[in-house]
Amino acid sequence: MSSWLDYTINGLIVGNVYALVAVGLALIFGVSRLINFAQGSIYLVGAYIGWVAVVRLHTPLPLTIIVVAAAAAMVGLIIERFGLRPLQNSVRIAPLLATIGISFVLDQLVMLTFSPNPRALPSQLPDVRFQLGGGTIGPLDLLIAGVGLTSALLLFVFLRYTKLGWAVRATAQDRDAAMQMGVDVNRVNQAVFGIAAALGGVSGMLVGMYYNQIDTAMSLQATLKGVVAEVVGGAGNVPGAVIGSLLLGLVESYGVAVFGTSYRNLFAFLLLVVVLVLRPSGLFASARQAPPEPLTGTFIAPSRPVRIPRWALLVAAAAFAVLPFFPVSSYVLQTLINAWLLGMLALSLTLVAGTMGQVSLGHAALLAIGAYTSALLSLTLAVPVGLAVIGGGLMSAALGTLLISPSFRLRGHYVSIATLAIGEIVSLVILNWESVTRGPIGISGIPPLSLFGYDLISPFSVYWFSFAVMLVLALLQGRLLGSHLGRSFRAIRDDDIAARAYGLSLNRYKSLAFIFGGFAAGVSGGIAAHLYSYINHETFNTQQSILALTVVILGGLGNVVGAIVGSVALVGLPELFRIAAEYRILIYGIVLLLLVRFRPQGLLGTI
């Protein structure tokens, strides 16, 4: 069984690469209780710096590694100093959102500088294979293993025998006590971010050489894999992260051997879900840990929502309702239709992330589920479009809630990881389940919107339809917030332990929030499918998830009116200023960062 040995070697090599990312994540989590979502972006930056060094500057390999490590460490230091340090004393959601924003800004910058097309990254090593037992091993495999082992050794020596290393370990154990003993926590953070970034950057370069290809999609994959490995090993546990990475590499490699390459990520996700369900504190955490410390701070920024008088809302709604009677171009109407569709998604996300405190990074998956369900219902079962859209909403509510349910017992960052993974998996399933979703070809010829047998084709009718649906969803959500469920959701967000002590079941109420939110997002996706008439697995992508998140932060977490105002602003303003599409996501990322830093409660305040 020579191939099995090959798969094992491949798994261990890939695992070694994941380890470089995961160890950085574990170090950062250790000292600052933060999952650094920008770790994958640093990995991406590392890969492209490696490309510049190898292809343009023709540096020899050892110098390439040094250049990449140094440049990536620089990026890490900048992130720590300007992105995170100013947020040290802010609410817990702020650094989480900041690393998400930084990650999008970095990815976009790389994409704008180097174009999104894949590039080849030659390995600079002789292309020979050595026989090893029944399998083969190449010089690059050895290099990766060598880099992995050397880094592990250096890190061990650093943590164990240097003063700064002691400070890092002390801070990880008890940040407050370390500070009182005179440890400069800022320096510790700096050191940790620098090391994590250097490891991440080198890892990106090695992976680029291993597959002889780099592209901007690597970033998200790396974050996802690194975090899975880290969670498997136990958050903040450095040796655990290494073992978790090797395990992840092997699981993936064997999975690929049995089922094929396109299922690689599915195994990473399954491993994550299994670990989260069975051992949420990781494979190597002691079985019984001390109960979580009471957290006195709140998750979201305390603020009083801006009170908008009812008449003003009525006037605004009426103005938008009669807008098509005025001589406005269909371009304006089209832009607003997009805003209403985004508004529905933002309503969903503001409920889940704002009211319930579950920051979802894979919300576009709910759009996709709704869109595919509605499209397939109307195409293959000839269900009337109006009912099909509702069916899409219901499917999104049911499936979305089911998929996210393993993460209900987790907090903050882990929910974001789980939703990110679920978003990836949904698009993967859509791509691979060809008998139902038609795979990469996508679904075309989706019938247009219709209501009671009348097709809605003119911009006017589509405008009114989407506006009315959004308005109904907004009113329902407002009503929900005013009920006992609204206060229950917010209580769980503010302090889940106190909420449980007063009889609130986390599973029950998180499910209800995702059911309601999933419905709104699914309806939005369903309507979009019938508007576009063609959808594929890339129609609903991470770009929409991050856009919705920015909208929600802009409007104010949990704020229904804010979600709509934010949607109109973020869809309308780029159109108004004619900003090219490729710069938009960069701008959303920057807006997100600025908001987190300067106005965390958003325009209209959190609720």
Add this chain to the structure above:
Amino acid sequence: MAEQHAPMLSLRGLTRRFGGLTAVDAIDLDLGKGELVSIIGPNGAGKTTLFNLVTGLDRPDDGAVRFEGQDITGLSPERLAAEGIARTFQLGRVFGNLSVMDNVLIGAHTRLRAVKPTVPVIGPLLELGLALLRPASVRAEEERLREEVKAILARFGERLLPRIDQPAYSLSYANRRRVEIARALALRPRLLLLDEPTAGMNPTETAEMQGLVAELKAEGLTILLIEHKLEMVMRLSDRVIVMDEGKKIAEGPGEEVRGDPKVIEAYLGHGLSGTTEQESAA
């Protein structure tokens, strides 16, 4: 002692270890209906851990908790809240972004009936539907609870009522403690656990709180109290239990316990002999 009838709460050999530290070490305790028992002891004696074990926030490694004759060891906090056990937290865990009214209404959550039908499987969906539709029965229930919350808040004089719509994060420390107690009362508890209700309060505020706890006791509520202010403990308690390093070192009427040499040593001796305090389990 509650000699006449079976105890409402009884702990037998309750033990919780954290690594090498035994935070709660084979504690036995009986609490009769209507009794007020105080638990005192130096910081790190395991008092709060004991509360966590009784309210389901932590699971014991050993031993049993019985409440009204039922074994409730290791049940979830949600279940125990439904059984009528309410607690306040040492550090004051109010819901920061919720108004005073909403904070206290959460206390009444286990008493919602009209909006929370006890139907299996589709119960949560019915709850969502009823919350959106709000038929008359649901509105009436909500209205009734709101009136009740106002009545509870009125027990704190003018401290909370004028601030009923303010978010809890804007309240003073003492007022947050009051909101916590109001929230616990809204559950209509059969057993109330108060974890240092007067921590951080000035003498006037402490006297007020003492008056309120005395009232609750007079109304027949069964109370387990953790408190450092000994004068309050002596005035209110039927019995006092002294814990040190996870163990029960004394139990009895206040005056008797106060003179116990072991208790005096626990409070003074460690400091003098320089033993390290285990703050982590406080």
